[in-house]
Amino acid sequence: MVTQKDVLLEGKHGGSLEALEVTSDECGASIRVTKFGGTLYSYKDADGEEKLFASEEGHTDRSKPVRGGVPLVFPQFGGGELPKHGFARTSEWLLEDTPTEQDGIVTVAFVLESNEETLKIWPFKFKLVHNIVFGASKLQTSMHVVNVGEEAFKFQALLHTYYLIEDISQVQVVGLKGLSYVDQLRESNTFTEENDPITFEAETDRIYTDAKGPIEILDGKSKKISIELSLSTGEDGTDIKPCDAVLWNPWTEKSKGMGDFGDEEFHTMMCLEPGCVSRYETCEPNATWVLTQRVTFSKM
Numbered sequence: 001m002v003t004q005k006d007v008l009l010e011g012k013h014g015g016s017l018e019a020l021e022v023t024s025d026e027c028g029a030s031i032r033v034t035k036f037g038g039t040l041y042s043y044k045d046a047d048g049e050e051k052l053f054a055s056e057e058g059h060t061d062r063s064k065p066v067r068g069g070v071p072l073v074f075p076q077f078g079g080g081e082l083p084k085h086g087f088a089r090t091s092e093w094l095l096e097d098t099p100t101e102q103d104g105i106v107t108v109a110f111v112l113e114s115n116e117e118t119l120k121i122w123p124f125k126f127k128l129v130h131n132i133v134f135g136a137s138k139l140q141t142s143m144h145v146v147n148v149g150e151e152a153f154k155f156q157a158l159l160h161t162y163y164l165i166e167d168i169s170q171v172q173v174v175g176l177k178g179l180s181y182v183d184q185l186r187e188s189n190t191f192t193e194e195n196d197p198i199t200f201e202a203e204t205d206r207i208y209t210d211a212k213g214p215i216e217i218l219d220g221k222s223k224k225i226s227i228e229l230s231l232s233t234g235e236d237g238t239d240i241k242p243c244d245a246v247l248w249n250p251w252t253e254k255s256k257g258m259g260d261f262g263d264e265e266f267h268t269m270m271c272l273e274p275g276c277v278s279r280y281e282t283c284e285p286n287a288t289w290v291l292t293q294r295v296t297f298s299k300m
């Protein structure tokens, strides 16, 4: 049986965020999704082990996006005319339908549609669906971008996924070798990844292009996270486009400068974020784009 209940997330800086908790008796796993930002904030596997990082310093008063989980970036990555990383992560999302379960796999969908507020800052009509499918040790999240207006729009999108890890100094990322990446810390110059595995010894902020996956995060000697990612469009979703993958860890100095992140929390998190951010995609009227990540958590 799948059960849902409303919970309140309270951070140490005051305020609270309403969230939906969905639990499956059959597979034993659970998720929490905040209505503010439609952010998947927690995924606990069948053993009750949390797999997503959420900062102890995160704000829960709507003054900032949720710092952790999987915030959704749309329609713009980074800064520019719109708020940094767009407005989807700071908008109010609605539960689309009652969660369903089949054979221990649960599906939950949240929706955000253009409204007076969004049209004031971005004059396009859209519908976003955040689809979350989870089981005992698997998590699939996707953002569907639908153009419900009469004009084409350009957009960027990202599943800004924060993984909870044991120790960043022991993490190895496998599967990005040979890809080009834009290093956001080196004047956005482009390089080719020579390392396999990639390890972390300093602040890292890179946009890998044409990532096909699978990408593996080896978390010490005993845990593995395997990620498949895709960006698709077309009526049946079979027109698959290359996808970007942002790799991010703020390390020491950047962490100290972030008001909603602990100075030492970089040790136990890393972001691997599938998206389309190295360029803008064009969404024609009635078209749908789908950005998806399929994640499997396993023990070695």
Ligand SMILES: O=P(O)(O)OC[C@H]1O[C@@H](O)[C@H](O)[C@@H](O)[C@@H]1O
Pocket: 084, 085, 160, 184, 205, 206, 246, 248, 273
């Ligand atoms: O602080 P924010 O807006 O959530 O962004 C966090 C990070 O998000 C990453 O996706 C970017 O590549 C980084 O440059 C950025 O610092």
